[in-house]
Amino acid sequence: MANREHLALLEKEINWLTWRQDNPKITPDLRDIDLSKKNLEKAYLFGANLNKSNLQQAILNHANLENSDLSQVNLSEANLNYANLQNSNLIGANLSQASLNYANLSQANLIGTSLRNAQIKGADFSRTHLNRTNLSEALGQNTNFCEADLSQAILYEAELQGAYFYRANLSQGQLIQAHLCQAYLFRANLTEIKGDRCDLRWSNLTQANLQGANLAGANLRGANLSYADLRGANLQGANLQGVIFIGTNLDGVNLKN
Template identity: 35%
Template sequence: MNADELNRRYAAGERDFSFVNLRGVNLSEVNLQGAIFWGADLSRANLTAANFKQAHLSSANLAGAMLWRADLTQATLHKANLSRSILIKANLSEVDLSEALLVKADLRLAYLTRTKLTKAKLKGADLRYAEVRLVDISGADLSQTILNGANLSEENLLAN
């Protein structure tokens, strides 16, 4: 599927794009609010400034995707692969990233408020200057994560 077809189908009211192959597609600034991409391949896609509010991306492959300034507010990315993705200035507020792979992901200046990172793998991720508030990191792997300048006060990290 290409970007034009996706946009046409979304505009026609279709919301379920489970298992679709959008590998390397340019979807910058696209509005896909509430769409379902369960198990979809969005690896290396350009999703710069895209609107994925309340989208369902569980088990999706977003490895190496460009999500700079993307809005993922209240999205579900349970078990999604975001390894080596660029999430600079992305809005990840109230996002479910439980059991997600964020290995070496670039989360500089990202917004993580009430984000669920339970059992997520953030090994080597870059969270420099990220805004982190009330984030659940229970069982998360934060080894080798870069946290310089991130707002990580004790009351903002919830680990049960």
């Protein structure tokens, strides 16, 4: 349970900031409490322990949650625009329908987290652990996933136009009907993905690994697949108009219409 003194201080914003400045080595204990719908905009929660707390519909825009423990926290429908969640622990958290536009989640741990229907425009997920994360129907544009681990993640019908996936690991991910138009996937690992009817128009897949990928019915119009590895991939019924195949390994690829 949460430390009652810490909770009382949080209720008084000025006292909270003073206490944090005077006690930088004390970890705020705010575990398993109800902060739903609470206005915590710009709150300084660096390193705080919020494990299993309820922050549903909370306002946390511009909040500092760096290095915090948010494991198994309910952040559904919360507002976290421009928030700093760098290096935070969000394992098993619920961020469905949350607004994370331009938030910093670089190097955070989101294994098994739900981001279903979340808004992630311009958010930074670089080098973030997103294994088995649910990003179904997430809404983003120019979102940064550079070197992130998205293995076995679910991106069903995600709207991620222009997203950056440089050297990201998307192996065995579910990208069925995902919208990745103009995405940057240079040297990304897409082995054994399920990308049926995925929209990859004008995306950059140079040197990407697509071994065993299922891209049946995918739209690859104008995509750059130079020096990519597509051995054993399924491109049956895919739109390949204007695709660049310079140096591409197409051994065993299914190109039937």
